[in-house]
Amino acid sequence: MQVSEQPVLRDLVLVGGGHSHVVVLRMLAMQPEPGLRTTLICTDVDTPYSGMLPGYISGHYSFDDVHIDLGRLAAFAKARFIRAEVTGLDRANQRVMLRGRPSVPYDLLSINTGSTPNVRQVEGAQAHSVPVKPIAQFNQRWLNLLARVRELQTPLTVAVVGGGAGGVELVLSMQYRLRHELQALGRSPDLLRFVLLTAGDTILPTHNPGVRARFARVLHDRGVAVHTHAEVTKVTPGCLHTQDGRRFDTDETLWVTQAGGPAWLPSTGLALDAHGFIHINEHLQTLTDPNIFAAGDVASFTARPLEKAGVFAVRMGPPLARNLRQALRGQPLVAYTPQRRWLALISTGDRFAVASRGRLGFAGAWVWRWKDRIDRRFMRQFTELPAMAPARPGAAPPSRLALSADESRQAISAIAMRCGGCGAKVGASILTRALGSLQPVQRDDVLIGLHAPDDAAVVRVPPGQAMVHTVDFFRSFIDDPYLFGQVAANHALGDIFAMGAQAQSATAIATVPPGLEAQVEDLLLQMMTGAVEVLNAAGCALVGGHTGEGRELALGFAVNGHIDEDMHGVQRNGGTRPGDVLLLTKPIGTGTLFAAHAQHAAKGRWIDAALRSMVLSNQAGARVLREHGATACTDLTGFGLLGHLVEMTRPSGVDAVLHLSALPVLDGAVECVQAGIVSSLQPANVRLRRALRNAEAFVQDPRYPLLFDPQTAGGLLASVPADQANACVQALHAAGYPHTAIIGRISGATDALEPVVLSG
Template identity: 70%
Template sequence: MQNTQQPVLRDIVLVGGGHSHVGVLRRFGMKPAPGIRLTLICRDTHTPYSGMLPGYVAGHYAYDDVHIDLRRLAEFAGARFLRTEATGIDRAGQQVICSDRPAIPYDRLSINIGSTPKLSNTGGAADHAVAVKPIHRFNDRWLALLERVRSTPGPMRIAVVGGGAGGVELLLAMQHRLRSELKALKQNPDLLAFALFTRGRTVLPTHAPHVQRRFARVLGERGVAVHCNAEVTGVDATGLTTVDGQHHHADEVVWVTRAGGAPWLRDTGLALDDSGFIQVTDTLQTVTDPNVFAAGDIASMVNHPREKAGVFAVRQGRPLARNLRLSLEDREPQQYRPQRHWLALISTGDQYAVASRGPFGAEGAALWRWKDWIDRRFMARFNELPAMEEPARRGPRSRVALEGEEAKQAISAVAMRCGGCGAKVGASTLSRALGALQPVDREDVLIGLHAPDDAAVVRVPPGKAMVHTVDFFRAFIDDPYIFGQIAANHALGDIFAMGAEAQTATAVATVPQGLESKVEDTVYQMMAGALEILNDADCALVGGHTGEGQELALGFAINGLIDDQADHIMRKGGMQPGNVLILTKPIGTGTLFAAHARLATRGRWIDEALRSMRHSNRLAAQCLHRQGATACTDLTGFGLLGHLVEMTRPSEVDATLTLSALPVLEGAEETVAAGILSSLQPANVRLRRAIRHAETVLDHPRYPLVFDPQTAGGLLASVPAEQADACVRELKDLGYPHTAIIGQVEPQGDALEPVQLKP
């Protein structure tokens, strides 16, 4: 990450993970722009390279071969990655509206979301056809079809709608893969029948006649039924109907026709063409708003109309990155003129390709190998990222153009800052940030944020005792909203682990200094995420303190309520011999985020870890209490072994863990095997003296994970053996799918070491 003391002065927000935006991210990663913060908003963590998709379908590439890891690329670029879906733009307020989180402010906005299939124009297509875009949905259906052919081979007819290069290439790739699967099963590949439907008079209408003839020959040789002048007017569960009224049976209908712009763009006020694509000038700025850029398939260059092809999106990455920088430096953006002709290498499914460039063309296996080399070299630019040197803490001077009050704020942000109360975030900034937040109301909160005072006043109901805890840590991800959720969830863990209900929370936050508008948004995003978790737990946010610091950090002092009868409190020291140990969440967050900072993870591993960390322990704790748990704790910084030792000592028992039974986050075994460990791991490893005969498991791949520090980890509980299976079933039904029995509690033996590990 490109972290320096340079404050954020301007925000570039990239909506969509298309080919142009991955180019922008890489260029900013190689040459950071001080004072400019990039934010990528995308629904998917892994974005496919369209040029290799047919090869993936044909079985020539694995999933990771054809996908760019956006979370990893954003980390390399020093950009925030927000995994969410943009659903609109408030251009007056300069904000991107998102589907499941607060709006994201921008100074410059770029849109590279590709195209959206127009299934609604054909009756039944939206319900019964599989659109090739968005590709993640197509991939799910494709994998299901693949499994269907493998498990129940039989007669099947597959129809592809769309006679352009994309439709023809995809059909031939599907045919090659599915026939190969049947051959491997010693089944007749002729059980599969393929048909292509196009409203044009020929296939590949935008290519030269000799290319059309080549593919007409290939389709004929492969036994594909080609229906030209056959516009599809309806799709149902049994097949499709063409314009002549004829119904064609099909078990699967794949839609690869020309698409249009996303429907939500119509409400942005941006000028769109007849297909719903955003009209842009030669600088890739929209004709409507110079602060909004667009590139790739979603953009329509007014002065240089071109066919929708991936080559243009790729080549727009460089001028887009350059003009985004220039526009924030108050310099004139440069014009970009796309090429008139380009080389298309169209595969035929079987590692054979046809070249098409204007009137010229060729074909052969050598062309496929050339295409494979080009594609792999392109992917390597984004998946084999160069190691970046640690930048100077101060960093070079920003070239962002500022005037008036903003210029004064920028100077103040890099000057010597005050300590003490002078380091507090300004009252007006804080009040604006928190003004839109609505903490849950509780009758037992007498004075809180609804009527702020010097301190909160809270009533303790009769028969209840207070439970107090506090947690605080610095941010480990660049998304303040998600960080706020995790920080709140982590702080609530101790309350739930003791069987208490959360009552109130007081926040303590530090925020990097900068322009007031940027500080305000950071506080708002972070506290909005935290409040979502607190409100869900019926925990009232009653106050807090926000100050300046070098890094974003957040913590909470939580008050909880519990029946004042001692037998209602779940403590660490209640383990009993004969009990079994149950863990409700997988472990591995420490090593995964250490590896993420080194660009050594996959984005989907981090996605899964974040989902786990955002998952509340509240329902799990209630279940464990109902099932008679005798002891419980939440896993945090001391790791599984450290917290287990904390339970065995006061309980005066021993415990055995089965390493193979541990639920582990995807990727954690790979990262610890690579020697990538949390900075807290060495301190935790000192507890190995609590392990009996540790030498017998030193080589086990999961051994290092028992020391791995967890953030917002699961609950570790001691449950009577007769209740264990029912407890696990209930926990899984409640949404804790990784819950597992990981060991048992034993009488205290003569050995000094209380814990034994088994493979």
């Protein structure tokens, strides 16, 4: 979680992680704008650099070589990163609508989502072809095709629809890679056949005749069948149908033509061109709304048509960043002047490239090496991030942000010295508005709660039931308040489920940083919406709480549950028995991963995977464990795996044998601890190493430090009878815990002071 000394005065929202926006994020990181909260919304964590994608397909680059890590870049820029799908805009209230979660407010909005082949316009294309964008979806299909070719025994035809530079590069790169894959396996590359179809009368229509002729020769020499005047009007399984009645058999079809804007744009009321792209002026503002900007492929430059090429998106980045600043400050905007001619470096798949600029054209292996140097230099801006983002002299103070008179008065209040005691509570009107849209689950045993607020909640204890109480509270470690609310609620419910109890009610305690009322209200709405969704799914009613101001966003819950009064079914820590098997339902590593995230050292996809694990409820897992006779159970939290295992073994007077190699581990966790990055709580947990009988033999094992790694919303650690273990693991996998593993066993007691034995 990024902590700022400045209250939030303005919201800048960037929709899409395209080339222009990554430049904007880096520039904002190097020169922060005080009082500005930046939010990046994107469906993917990794965004591809289009200039290097053909090299990735050819096998010259790895996935990480050609992708910019948006999660890491956003953290570096102190921007919130929200991984979500945009469904529209509420321009009247200046909010971005998202699928499955609350909308996000903006003062300024910028759109850089790129373009997508519009397969919906051709019958059957959506069902029977693979659009090359969005790249994340295409990449999975490409990996599937690679795997298919490696098992290939019969001929296979690959068709590419689209004769521009993208289609030509794609077919040549795929052919180069797939033929080499077959050759490496000792099979004939002639099993593969490639076809390129274009509706025009030539390939590469925007390039000069010499460049077109050179690529025509390359395609001919490589055996790629090129068909011009072949406008595909229908796609059926295994066949492409063209307007002139021709049919082309194909086993795999890639679509690189008829690009359009996102499907949600027409509903926004923004002026769009015939292809669904946003009309923008020379300042990169939309013609319809001065508070909305657009850049890259999704933008249609009204001064003159621009080709959908990455070079324009990259060069729009600096003027876009400057104009966003100027608009926030209420200052004049600068004009973007696109170059009339640009250098295109088009690869042929085999570390050879052709340069095209106007009437000029030249080629060679040296051109590919030149292109490689240019591309790698661009990518280093986003992979080799400075240790910290310095504020350059002359950065605008908060007062230079353009505020209305009413907002200025609020800003003065927000910046002034804050009161303590009850004076630090969040205002009643803000709370009423923020929480008014929440709909906590209704329970008959909640007599007084949020549906009828009073000084305290009143809940009925069901007959024959005993109450179970727990509390958890921590500050935010991510910048997405909705996800943080989900994790915090899930973490608080963990103890209830681990005990075998049913959650009944929860009271919340939250701190939020001071700021303008609108920003504080939205922050509360986002966070509590995420939390209430988790509580409702557990059948747990939010009945009240307390919200105050603090330097950092933080959230916790006191949760009440109930269980049979005779304690039947209670799953305690201390019920383990010799011969039991140890199970763990979720992978470990959240502590080191989020410590690395705070240092901009964790990959965005590692953090994304960790969050998916953290929002996975333990409720179903606890039920499965009870059904399979679990003798003891606990949820993994701050004490780490070893700390919680000791809590299980010592009360029972038993030992445990723990298999390090069997531990399920989150992606990136081993890399982070090997880099020396650990949670601030880790040193305290390491003191428990005295519980290990033979630690010396395993200290060099890369998973050893993860024994002490504190977990947030971790999985369930349980002991089950040996004859139930395999069935229990299978049931947990089926219940949505795919990483569940047998990690050890319980042995007889030998020395209560050394209860854990490690094994490889």
